[in-house]
Amino acid sequence: MKKLLVSLSVLLSLGIQAQIEQCNLQQSKFISATTVDKEDLICIAKNSQKPYTIFYTLASWCAPCLMHLPDTLDLEKTGMADVFVLLVEAEQDRRINSAINFIKNADEKVKYIVLKDELYGTKVGKRNKKFVAEITPSNFETIDDYSKIILMDKSGKTIYVSNWKDYNKDWKNSKKMYENKIIPLLK
Template identity: 50%
Template sequence: MKKLLFLCAFVSAFSALAQESSVSEVSKDQIFAVDANSIATLAKNSDKKNTLFFTFGIWCEPCRLHLPGAIKLAKQHDLDFYVLLVDGMTTDRVRMAYHHIKELDPTIKVAVLNDAVYGEKLKKRNKKFVTEITPPQFENIDDFSKYILLNKAGEVILVTSWKDNKDNDWKDDTKMQKEKIVPLLSK
């Protein structure tokens, strides 16, 4: 009897794993592959006044903690909103991040940095992207959990960094949102 119970548990465990791996596949039409130019194009073609991108990695604790606030900000201010994944397009991290995001809100649009433009190594790809997207009036800081705000003309009007939130609780960036992002939305 014990052998039968063990066998049933073993088969059930493998069945669950098989189901999870098939669910974890994300088709390419569910995630936009982007670069700095295509982000500007998305903002220009948006039916909203402003477009907000929030950079995200599933392994990044500030990213996970700040994402619900980013979603709330986008909804409260009627922004076109994308979560921008920073990992390589074909990595398991992208699939895990996609599912995490869709659990929070199934309507969120998800983008990923294009491997053909930025390569596959996380640090290099993020540094290259941040350098391209950050206007000269902002400090170019290679970090994550960034807010990138564009206007209807496709111009980047804000790129945040950890320094924008340094005087606040690192786990909560709502004060930084109110001070840095919200004033730009009424212009």
């Protein structure tokens, strides 16, 4: 069993490394994270070993982001999706290390990335607003909140972008929202 877990871990890390290389992703100069923009996310989704890729937006000070993280990471257990935590704070923001520590405490193997400062700026509200407007398809309402699920298929098409309205006034219950909105799309 232990050998199987080690083998799976090695395969997982090789898959992530292949995505980074194929997409020509760059490491941040300031933190231990890969920097991304919309085109990088599309490339990651296209090069995934799984049919879907989920990007989950998180900021260290966002209570729903922190609360929903465990349920979001559980979506990878469906076997249908790669899950990446997308940090929305600036690479140089002093709070970003708190976000990284929090997600690593949730799961040491979590895959996390950060929005590029040079493209999105350094003010968290403005960078999130720009990114959300860019990633949200025109058939969805563009709401620049946090704790978003961005679901892409193997072609790199964004097929779902969640927002606070998806929780039907029960924002503490991410499992229920995921069961109603996300999991049906993974089937």
